[in-house]
Amino acid sequence: MELGLVGLGKMGGNMRERIRRAGHTVIGYDRNPDLADVHSLSELVDGLQAPRVVWVMVPAGAATQSTIDELGELLSPGDIVVDGGNSRWTDDEKHAEELAAKGIGFVDCGVSGGVWGLENGYALMYGGDKEHVAAVQPVFDALKPEGDFGAVHAGKVGAGHFAKMVHNGIEYAMMQAYAEGWELLEKVDSVTDVREVFRSWQEGTVIRSWLLDLAVNALDEDEHLEQLRGYAQDSGEGRWTVEAAIDNAVPLPAITASLFARFASRQDDSPQMKMIAALRNQFGGHAVEKK
Ligand SMILES: NC(=O)C1=CN([C@@H]2O[C@H](COP(=O)(O)OP(=O)(O)OC[C@H]3O[C@@H](n4cnc5c(N)ncnc54)[C@H](O)[C@@H]3O)[C@@H](O)[C@H]2O)C=CC1
Ligand SMILES: O=C(CO)[C@H](O)[C@H](O)COP(=O)(O)O
Structure with missing residues (x-):
């Protein structure tokens, strides 16, 4: 399948490589042009065939929020956004609702494995609707470690990041x-x-x-x-x-x-230990160390 991947740092860079090794097509965007395959999010979206799946792997908070906001403007009904960063689980419901209003699906995915994931695989904990998870399944299969464990559909939207x-x-x-x-x-x-x-x-x-x-x-x-x-x-x-x-x-x-x-x-x-020392000195005459 085709995947758009936003954020190609310590995690996203290796994830792109692991997904490609599994035979999928990945178009990567990073604000650092040295890492990126394309120059902008809109170029990434234009390069993918609908229905699109775009995986966000940038720092949690402002960077994730602005990326999801921009994707909400660029993507079409039927497309799906996956947030794979260490986002706070309470952000997920908001992101899912904002995207759902535009007909775009959302899956939150906690990822574990660090810089070793390229070779060892990434443990994945995802949350979201079954049909959205099913659309991302080939990418989950490419990223997860070999063997029976290492990936779980933990529950509804937010469950993946809560588990992570x-x-x-x-x-x-x-x-x-x-x-x-x-x-x-x-x-x-x-x-x-x-x-x-x-x-x-x-x-x-x-x-x-x-x-x-x-x-x-x-x-x-x-x-x-x-x-x-x-x-x-x-x-x-x-x-x-x-x-x-x-x-x-x-x-x-x-x-x-x-x-x-x-x-x-x-x-x-x-x-606080200055206060402990001061109080011991006050009540018990215990020695203190002075600067
Ligand atoms: N490093 C780790 O062990 C793990 C990290 N994570 C999570 O994965 C996410 C990425 O982490 P790392 O790869 O370690 O961070 P990193 O700092 O190595 O990479 C982040 C990348 O995102 C890019 N970026 C930042 N803002 C952007 C934006 N608005 N648009 C496009 N690109 C942008 C940066 O240029 C950088 O290349 C974070 O949410 C982190 O908490 C999750 C599991 C493990
Ligand atoms: O998710 C991770 C490992 O599982 C990341 O390395 C994360 O950054 C670790 O948490 P902290 O930075 O708070 O030590």
Whole structure:
């Protein structure tokens, strides 16, 4: 089939290649002309035969919104837009309604696999009407990993991004657990080769996982992570997971703590710990450290 793909960065560039390897035609547009096959969204739309499918793979928020708005103007009834970025699931219903008013279908798709997806395949979680999903199915089949798992029609519009959001919340907590264990191992004198402990865990243990494999890769590149600063950004999914937990009164202590650990990583000093130190000093005369 033919696909229009908007956003050819770390994800979209490799996805274009994987879909092409499966024998499909992909016309890619990126605002960076060095990456793009065409110069504009309208050229992309003109290059596809109706009914068209256009997959959006740009940063969530303003870039996704403006792309979907523009596609709403350019596409025709019967065409379909897929949002494959890490969009907030609450945006999906709005996008589906705006496009449906023009007769255009919408599918939201959470994508997992990162820069390894070209070779390993991309795990896909999609939401939307059955007929819209069916129209995109050949592309899902091209992107998904080989084997029985790795793709799911999670439910109605929004379900795909909701599932991906929870996946990323779990990702935060798993990474935090490996990171905390690693720091403790590094701290004690009795363990002389932390990297080899991590490597040994890759087989047979209860905690083996792809993230653990990637941790070993990182330690092979920089055994004590001395070249890195302990600073971690976040791009929204963890916050939205915690917000959804609050909305649904579901306790998520591990995921919430892992999000907050990232916030703490961005502080050179801790204002709240200054207050703790000041109060301990006030009530108990405990020593404080001055600047
Ligand atoms: N990198 C990752 O591990 C994963 C990323 N995602 C999501 O996939 C989407 C893309 O992520 P990446 O490829 O990592 O980002 P990236 O920053 O590498 O690539 C984004 C691309 O979109 C282009 N772009 C931005 N605004 C545009 C616009 N208005 N019109 C056309 N092109 C535009 C940029 O020029 C860039 O080439 C994001 O929503 C991200 O959250 C999803 C799963 C994993
Ligand atoms: O979706 C992903 C992996 O599954 C992306 O890499 C995402 O950017 C990770 O989330 P964050 O940037 O908040 O760490």
